Amino acid sequence: MRVGILTGGGDCPGLNAVIRAAVRKGERAYGDELIGFLDAWDGVRDRRTTPLTVESMRGMLPRGGTVLGTRRGSPFDTPDGVDQVKQTLHDLGIDALMVIGGNGSLSIACRLHSDHGLPVIGVPKTIDNDIEGTDLTFGFTTAVQIATDAIDRLHTTAESHDRVMVVEVMGRHTGWIATHAGIAGGATAVLIPEIPFDIDELCARLTRRHDRGRFASIVVVAEGAEPEPGTLEMEEKIYDRFGHVVLGGVATRIATTIAQRTGFETRVVQLGHVQRGGTPTAFDRVLSTRFGVAAIDAVHEQAWGKMVVLRGDKIELEDLTVAVGKTRTVDRELFDNVASHFFA
Template sequence: MKVACLTGGGDCPGLNAVIRGLVRTIHNAGGETIGLLEGWRGAIEGNFVQLNPMETDEILPMGGTILGSSRTNPYKDESLVEQVVKTFNELELDCLVAIGGDDTLGVASKLYSDHNLPTIGCPKTIDNDLSSTDFTFGFDTCLNTVMDAVDKLRTTAESHRRVIVVEVMGRHAGWITCFSGIACSADAIMVPEQEVDLNAVCELLKKRRENGKKYGIVMVSEGAVLKGEDLTTKDAELDEFGHVKLGGVGSRVAKMIEKKTGIETRDVTLGHLQRGGSPSAYDRVLGTRLGIHAGRLALNKDFGKMVALNGLHIVGVPLAEAVGTMRTLYPEFLDEASEFLR
């Protein structure tokens, strides 16, 4: 069997673990693996590299992806989709494993349903917002990166008696904001799933200052929603999948907090820092397991599936069911966090 894989969308720690697990599994069965370069762009242009166990055995601790990535969307133009199919046939592939988030896997799902192309998906996103899987690799490493950054920011916030607003990723889902907020003992958490009353947050910050706490940490999702406020983005440009580029919410929230409280307030946007670095032990293991099971689905010719974490088990779920539905933050986590936010 000849299997190709690609990594699309935003990079994250653990991608190389998946590649390594997939390559080893296919190789052990006597098959061949290649890597398409820079996501769906490589599938369109036919750019690839050979992948074998010797060359991929040492990539486990590396962040990012050795194959490169892009936000290329073949479905912007039907001729590009035809080119992907042509590349698949010219390379004499038996299966294509797409490693990515909702957009990347959405393309894989359409190729399977529209063109009967044998595809398999592997869920990747630091946002942890893909349905049909309990957790996505990259999320745990991201949380540890945010936690480390906020722990450092806390010392300067306390020294200068400031409030610091930390903007983290999360367009539609507040998993990063809520989990890192709990891990960092934040004074306030602002997520897309729940409107936040900024006046109540400001009153809480003032109350805590009166009670002796001389600094504050506020965690804000890039897609946070505030009651009565229009938090417009700093850049209305769209990517190839039609998503508005977000950013700048933290700065606006910081200015409003300072105006309402009179407390000196600064903001920090962690941005792409959250995507970088060596994967945590958890993400190395999860990524490896997902790569292995993606390879096994390919060998069993069980196409049109996505590998997913279900409890402690890796299972195959229909790609069509796994994409298109955003998995937002469960209300119970916000409820638990609220014990420390009042």
């Protein structure tokens, strides 16, 4: 078979490991020819490709980012976008298209299959861990480890100067990274998008710690966290050309308010895209490899409209429709139980 592969949305540690695994099994076990489309859907429309072989993917297992390049956007953005995709697949003799991406990319893949009959297989990818249908997405544990390492380092400087450190991590709609990094890093408080925060309650918690002689505190904030209505005035939201809110800066607003209301010296650390970059953890390398192998197997099973997922310790197939228009939020029982016993 001739199999096309693309990576869409934001970059993520483990993308190259997925591609490598699919190529290795596809070429050696099935005798496939694998073609990479450059820069996501733009590469499909513009017919910008690169051959993917076992030789070309050597050394890619530990490498972050994606050798295919990635960007946001959709063939549905333009009137002739879908027709261009169909024509490209037809003219290049592509028998199947493997789409490695997050909620947006998988939704596009689902629509191309259900509405236009294209032979697609999905591989869920996001550091945010917010895709429905899978217990875990690759890239998440790497992002958590990076954030945890940063928090570990910030503890010592916070303790040396009796400071409050407000650490902003990624998490547009969900607080998976903030929650796990906060637990692993021993944070004083964790603020996530799923639960609006009360700035008065946060300041009171920090003051209680100070009164007990604990002068250093770490507050972990997901970039999409928002205050309870009327409790903290925020700047007017700005949107990008895809309709997404431009995030980043909530930690600065929180830190300024903490300093004003408590008098404690407060500093902000925004980890930003450092969470996306660099070498994937061993766990993510293994999960990515398993996803890649399962995805090429699904191609040969002609399981069109499916995506590979992790359930417990097993890799299974799930309908792409499960992920469309949904966000997998943080388990409230996990958060509340940990918050009540450890965040203080």
